Amino acid sequence: MKPVQAIAYLRTSSAANVGGDSDQRQRAAVDSYASRAGFEVVKEFYDAAVSGADPIDQRDGFTSLLAWATETNVTTIIVENASRFARDLIVQEVGYASLKAQGFTLIAADDPDAFTADTPTARMVRQILGAVSEFEKANLVAKLKGARDRKSAAAGKRIEGRKGYDDTNPDVVREAKRLARKNPKTGKTRSLREIAAELARLGHVTRAGKPFSASQVSRLLAY
Structure with missing residues (x-):
């Protein structure tokens, strides 16, 4: 079976750790988990000297990761552990919820269920x-x-x-939420773009007759 492509995310919070072995340790942990779990790490992003309390959208490395992932449709992100993603619990939950809404899967190498527990x-x-x-x-x-x-x-x-789709077309909202559910057999979820493509295949398009964009799908899921 072909490995699932994934992105490695590394972070060090102190400038004193930059150039040390922290990034090497994180990389080794991510690579080890990926090889065991059937993933292929195809890209790495690193936030050096960035606090774990900083929101993910305020980190240069992570925003670059999201931009690259959006272009390539690689939606699995692997970190060494949950604290590498974020040390602050609120930031961690908000960040995870945001990624999930965008169709990403976030995995901690030391505890793959850390973000879903x-x-x-x-x-x-x-x-x-x-x-x-x-x-x-x-x-x-x-x-x-x-x-x-x-x-x-x-x-x-x-x-x-102006009324939203939950008023004008509740069927498309219901269908989008159904498509966003995790596959009970594989445990995988569709990306926002994949949901948009499937909605279009089923005949659900925008008022202008075009397929929904990823951001529009995200809003449909928020109703």
């Missing part, structure tokens, strides 16, 4: 993040309603916001 701490963090997300969404809805109310008063007639 259903521990009490992880559940608490996810619940807190969910509550914050719900508050932000409700706050945005209130702001948009206030803006529509002001426009309606000025225009002398009711102006409504």
Whole structure:
């Protein structure tokens, strides 16, 4: 069976560790796991002297990784351990959720279930993040309603916001979420682009008649 292509991500938090053996140790751990688990590491990205508390979208190495992965459609990322990805638990959960929504699989070489384990701490963090997300969404809805109310008063007639696909086409939302589920046999998930292609094959396209983009699929999954 052909190995699954993967990306290695390395990080050192201290400038004092740059040039030491930290990156060599991480690389060896990732390569060892990859060879055992049937992966082929085809690219490596390294954030040197970057804190594990920094959000992933503020790291030059990781943003370069995501750009390269998007172009090549390599969606598996392997790190030495969970703390190499992020030491801060909130950053870790937010980063993992963001990657998952984009169709990426994140694996820790020392514990492949580290990011998917259903521990009490992880559940608490996810619940807190969910509550914050719900508050932000409700706050945005209130702001948009206030803006529509002001426009309606000025225009002398009711102006409504554009309805989303969850209102206009709930079938496409339902189908996108079905396609995003993990395959029960292989344990793999489709990338956002793969979901978009399958939606188009099934006849689900945008209002303009074009296939959904990866970012649009991500929004469909967020409904």
